[in-house]
Amino acid sequence: MDLPKTFDSKSAEERWFQLWIDLGYFKADPARPGKVFSVVIPPPNVTGQLHLGHALNVSLQDIIVRTRRMQGYNTLWLPGTDHAGIATQNAVEKDLAKEGKDRHQLGRDAFVDRVWEWRETYGDRILNQLRRLGASCDWSRERFTLDAGLSQAVTKVFVDLYSKGLIYRAKRLINWCPRCETALSDLEVDHKEVTGSLWHIRYPFAEGSGAITIATTRPETMLADTGVAVNMDDDRYRSLVHKDGRPIRTTIRLPLVGREIPLFGSEFVDRSFGTGALKVTPAHDALDFILGQTENLEFISIFDGRGRINEYGGAYRGLSREEARKQIVKDLEVAGLLEKIEPYRHSVGVCSRCDTVVEPMLSEQWFLRMREMADRAIKAVKDGDTTFHPKRWENVFFNWLENIHDWCISRQLWWGHRIPAYRCVRCDHLIVAAERPSRCPECDGSDIVQDDDVLDTWFSSGLWPMSTLGWPEDTPDFARYYPTSLLLTGFDIIFFWVARMMMFGLEFTDKVPFKDVYITPLVRDELGKKMTKSKGNVVDPLDLMNQYGADAVRFTLAQLAAQGRDVILSHDRFAAARAFANKIWNAARFVMMNLEGAPQPLPKIEIASLGLAERWILSRLDDTIREVSDSIDAYEFNVAAMKLYQFIWHEFCDWYIELSKEPLKAGGEPQAGARWVLINVFDKMLRLLHPFMPFVSEEIWQVIRPYIDEPNLAAHLPIAKYPEPSARNPLSAAEELAMNHCIEATEAINSLRSLLGWHPGQRVTATIKAGDVKELEMWRPYAMTLAKVEALNVDASGDRAVFAHLAWADVGVDAPDGYDFQVARQKLQKQLDEVGKHAAQHEARLSDERFMSKADPETRVEVAQRFEGLQAQRKLLSEQLRQLEERA
RNA sequence: GGGCGGUUAGCUCAGUGGUAGAGCAUCGGCCUUACAAGCCGGGGGUCGCAGGUUCGAAACCUGCACCGCCCACCA
Numbered sequence: 001m002d003l004p005k006t007f008d009s010k011s012a013e014e015r016w017f018q019l020w021i022d023l024g025y026f027k028a029d030p031a032r033p034g035k036v037f038s039v040v041i042p043p044p045n046v047t048g049q050l051h052l053g054h055a056l057n058v059s060l061q062d063i064i065v066r067t068r069r070m071q072g073y074n075t076l077w078l079p080g081t082d083h084a085g086i087a088t089q090n091a092v093e094k095d096l097a098k099e100g101k102d103r104h105q106l107g108r109d110a111f112v113d114r115v116w117e118w119r120e121t122y123g124d125r126i127l128n129q130l131r132r133l134g135a136s137c138d139w140s141r142e143r144f145t146l147d148a149g150l151s152q153a154v155t156k157v158f159v160d161l162y163s164k165g166l167i168y169r170a171k172r173l174i175n176w177c178p179r180c181e182t183a184l185s186d187l188e189v190d191h192k193e194v195t196g197s198l199w200h201i202r203y204p205f206a207e208g209s210g211a212i213t214i215a216t217t218r219p220e221t222m223l224a225d226t227g228v229a230v231n232m233d234d235d236r237y238r239s240l241v242h243k244d245g246r247p248i249r250t251t252i253r254l255p256l257v258g259r260e261i262p263l264f265g266s267e268f269v270d271r272s273f274g275t276g277a278l279k280v281t282p283a284h285d286a287l288d289f290i291l292g293q294t295e296n297l298e299f300i301s302i303f304d305g306r307g308r309i310n311e312y313g314g315a316y317r318g319l320s321r322e323e324a325r326k327q328i329v330k331d332l333e334v335a336g337l338l339e340k341i342e343p344y345r346h347s348v349g350v351c352s353r354c355d356t357v358v359e360p361m362l363s364e365q366w367f368l369r370m371r372e373m374a375d376r377a378i379k380a381v382k383d384g385d386t387t388f389h390p391k392r393w394e395n396v397f398f399n400w401l402e403n404i405h406d407w408c409i410s411r412q413l414w415w416g417h418r419i420p421a422y423r424c425v426r427c428d429h430l431i432v433a434a435e436r437p438s439r440c441p442e443c444d445g446s447d448i449v450q451d452d453d454v455l456d457t458w459f460s461s462g463l464w465p466m467s468t469l470g471w472p473e474d475t476p477d478f479a480r481y482y483p484t485s486l487l488l489t490g491f492d493i494i495f496f497w498v499a500r501m502m503m504f505g506l507e508f509t510d511k512v513p514f515k516d517v518y519i520t521p522l523v524r525d526e527l528g529k530k531m532t533k534s535k536g537n538v539v540d541p542l543d544l545m546n547q548y549g550a551d552a553v554r555f556t557l558a559q560l561a562a563q564g565r566d567v568i569l570s571h572d573r574f575a576a577a578r579a580f581a582n583k584i585w586n587a588a589r590f591v592m593m594n595l596e597g598a599p600q601p602l603p604k605i606e607i608a609s610l611g612l613a614e615r616w617i618l619s620r621l622d623d624t625i626r627e628v629s630d631s632i633d634a635y636e637f638n639v640a641a642m643k644l645y646q647f648i649w650h651e652f653c654d655w656y657i658e659l660s661k662e663p664l665k666a667g668g669e670p671q672a673g674a675r676w677v678l679i680n681v682f683d684k685m686l687r688l689l690h691p692f693m694p695f696v697s698e699e700i701w702q703v704i705r706p707y708i709d710e711p712n713l714a715a716h717l718p719i720a721k722y723p724e725p726s727a728r729n730p731l732s733a734a735e736e737l738a739m740n741h742c743i744e745a746t747e748a749i750n751s752l753r754s755l756l757g758w759h760p761g762q763r764v765t766a767t768i769k770a771g772d773v774k775e776l777e778m779w780r781p782y783a784m785t786l787a788k789v790e791a792l793n794v795d796a797s798g799d800r801a802v803f804a805h806l807a808w809a810d811v812g813v814d815a816p817d818g819y820d821f822q823v824a825r826q827k828l829q830k831q832l833d834e835v836g837k838h839a840a841q842h843e844a845r846l847s848d849e850r851f852m853s854k855a856d857p858e859t860r861v862e863v864a865q866r867f868e869g870l871q872a873q874r875k876l877l878s879e880q881l882r883q884l885e886e887r888a
Numbered sequence: 889g890g891g892c893g894g895u896u897a898g899c900u901c902a903g904u905g906g907u908a909g910a911g912c913a914u915c916g917g918c919c920u921u922a923c924a925a926g927c928c929g930g931g932g933g934u935c936g937c938a939g940g941u942u943c944g945a946a947a948c949c950u951g952c953a954c955c956g957c958c959c960a961c962c963a
Contacts, residue, residue, distance in 0.1 A: 191960095198963085218963080268961085270963080272962095277963095279963075285961080287962080360961095392893080396891085396892075399890095491958085492958095522957085570900050570901090570911095579925040579926090582926095586922040586923035586926085587922065589922045592922090638901090642910075645910095653922085841907075842907080850943035850944090851943040853943080854942085854944090855944080862906080863906075866907075870907090
């Protein structure tokens with residue numbers, strides 16, 4: 001069969017993926033017997049656009065999922081998307097803004113309809129992009145966090161946690177985003193360094209004269225000040241808060257407002273900061289909130305939901321925080337109370353979704369008590385029920401859970417799971433229930449309204465491994481596939497997601513939701529920078545796939561995914577992976593070229609009757625099978641990828657294909673043997689490669705498939721049996737050694753020729769003589785063990801095939817005309833020095849009593865052998881040098 | 889302020905106690921009927937710095953420097 005000269009990745013991707021789906025290869029069946037391997041995908045946001053983080057994540061998952069499936073596991077990889085409450089709502093709001101509208105103009109119902117429309121339009125986009133990568137999910141089981149079943153799980157969990165007393169309602173200081181107009185959890189606040197100012201403001205005492213100067217970065221919040229604090233040990237202020245060893249209170253008249261507020265001492269105040277005096281705004285600052293509680297201060301909220309000054313702000317009412325700040329500073333200056341302004345670098349909290357500076361606000365919200373659940377999650381990991389890879393992430397996990405605060409789970413958004421809490425309009429009685437109650441159990445009133453708030457999007461994500469499998473129903477899927485085998489995700493959502501799944505899983509099923517957690521590194525650009533839209537350094541995986549093919553993208557990401565490292569992109573690597581795909585493709589062309597007229601399938605051949613080279617490559621294949629599957633088991637994707645690369649390119653292509661040319665030409669038994677080995681190795685190799693490069697492997701495998709002799713041979717690679725190494729090594733120990741020496745000797749000959757300046761370009765003729773092993777001996781004393789072949793006359797033009805023959809033979813080489821003995825002599829001398837140095841090192845070691853008594857015996861033998869080899873090499877190099885000098 | 893990770897060839901990275909490695913780049917030589925997206929070869933590294941442990945350290949320990957990240961209520 002004729003194959004085109006280069007591999008067309010695009011057409012292969014389109015053809016095979018659809019076919020695999022149509023044939024149902026990725027469909028999981030809980031009724032099927034066998035060991036289970038189950039994974040739920042970290043659901044991308046519906047608004048999402050595929051980025052390299054997804055590509056890495058999905059590639060690695062697909063590698064292990066495809067491997068397990070081929071290994072015969074009952075495999076489920078469940079895909080889906082997350083409604084991503086705040087993110088999606090923002091995206092749709094932005095879309096609306098283009099039409100000059102905002103969500104309030106639409107109203108809640110119309111807005112939510114609009115988001116659903118958005119979801120219809122874009123929700124599948126990212127999943128299609130994952131398919132483009134070749135993700136072998138069971139696409140018939142696709143889930144969405146707002147699906148009916150998943151929503152029921154959310155409701156059940158909320159109601160249960162409420163009845164257990166773990167969910168409660170409380171008025172606390174929370175993070176408020178004035179743009180999104182919702183509460184945020186601590187995790188949803190990013191911290192950003194900004195250059196602001198430190199305003200020094202004089203706060204006059206209420207009685208008598210004088211004032212205390214406070215320093216603040218937020219003068220506008222002074223409208224809500226209800227106290228001023230100093231450190232009680234601060235000499236400057238001690239007399240103001242202490243008298244005769246007893247605390248006293250000095251009263252301050254708040255400028256611009258006129259309210260009287262107390263001055264008090266507190267250990268929380270840092271004497272060295274600013275003036276050592278702190279204005280206290282309990283309703284708008286976390287530290288001040290604590291001070292307000294301990295000092296029993298008044299809590300005044302000065303901002304409305306949009307961050308504007310509210311009705312308590314008097315003349316400043318209606319101003320934004322920025323406007324209020326300007327105006328207040330100006331007014332203070334006019335009043336002569338502004339002492340000075342210093343530039344000051346500090347960090348502010350911003351909404352991680354819209355970058356708006358968040359406002360700490362006093363607000364009544366729903367909270368989830370975390371302590372007990374967190375302790376259980378910690379214990380589960382400590383007990384080894386769940387293991388992180390790499391292990392160090394466990395410490396990050398522990399650290400967060402140990403210091404966990406209660407989780408603010410309510411959001412004042414419109415897009416998400418509505419909180420199943422209801423209130424009787426008549427008597428204000430609160431009812432938390434799965435179904436809307438028709439009557440108030442307290443007053444029998446029928447006017448009942450549901451809580452307007454929705455749940456934090458991570459509340460439903462936290463149930464993902466359970467809810468997607470049908471929980472709380474006891475479905476066959478849930479029974480069979482929960483707990484899942486592996487969670488593969490990025491470290492950035494360990495807190496948001498991994499920890500919460502652990503806690504919910506343990507709380508509701510008494511089981512960890514996953515046995516292993518593989519944490520992927522962060523993908524960075526070529527300069528090592530995090531890829532963000534604002535930096536404009538985002539590399540689109542779709543572009544990469546178009547340029548290099550999906551296989552090359554997957555393979556490269558696997559190669560770069562060393563544990564514990566950031567992934568840094570390198571276009572060279574993608575290009576190299578594409579070249580690799582093409583290399584395999586061309587190897588396939590070679591094989592097919594040489595199968596003309598061969599029977600289908602090829603008749604089985606006794607391993608023992610095969611030639612040495614044939615048995616050698618089979619032996620190397622066995623090693624590779626072991627190494628690749630072990631590496632995958634250990635989640636060392638980069639190691640597995642490198643082993644495959646090395647074997648396929650540098651052993652199979654560079655060596656075996658060259659070695660096979662001779663027997664293929666010879667016909668008869670040698671040809672049949674070589675053909676069988678080519679097909680056999682290629683087959684196994686493609687099966688190993690398939691999880692990494694599904695498309696090129698399938699494309700080729702289909703072509704060679706008719707020649708494969710296997711009972712019940714699978715129709716396609718995704719369901720083909722994963723290779724296992726042969727029970728017995730096809731090579732004897734002696735043969736293995738000989739073959740390795742053969743390769744080394746060949747490389748040595750090449751090296752020698754280069755070293756001595758006999759470049760292939762000079763077209764020297766080498767005469768290969770059976771029986772005379774001088775030249776090889778020179779380089780490798782153990783070359784004596786090489787197999788003997790018939791004498792050949794070959795044109796030594798630098799071809800691997802020719803050298804393969806050289807390696808099989810004993811070589812004598814004559815110097816060409818015009819050979820520069822001087823240059824050769826210098827190079828040889830350098831080589832000799834090098835070898836001498838190594839030999840001396842070894843000799844010193846061997847004569848060192850401490851080494852001989854303390855090193856383990858194996859090492860001693862090894863060193864002794866190496867020393868002997870070096871000695872022999874030195875002797876022969878000297879001899880060669882002597883000869884050269886003689887001839888010169 | 890606490891914690892984590894990194895520092896190995898020009899670049900991107902493997903290497904966890906025994907002669908410093910790979911890919912890419914570079915240089916020299918090859919169009920050789922699978923593949924020039926290829927083949928053969930060369931050059932290039934006091935393994936961030938300083939101590940320590942050890943017969944032996946890139947690797948283990950201590951300290952330091954620089955880069956990056958995470959957590960934290962310094963106004």
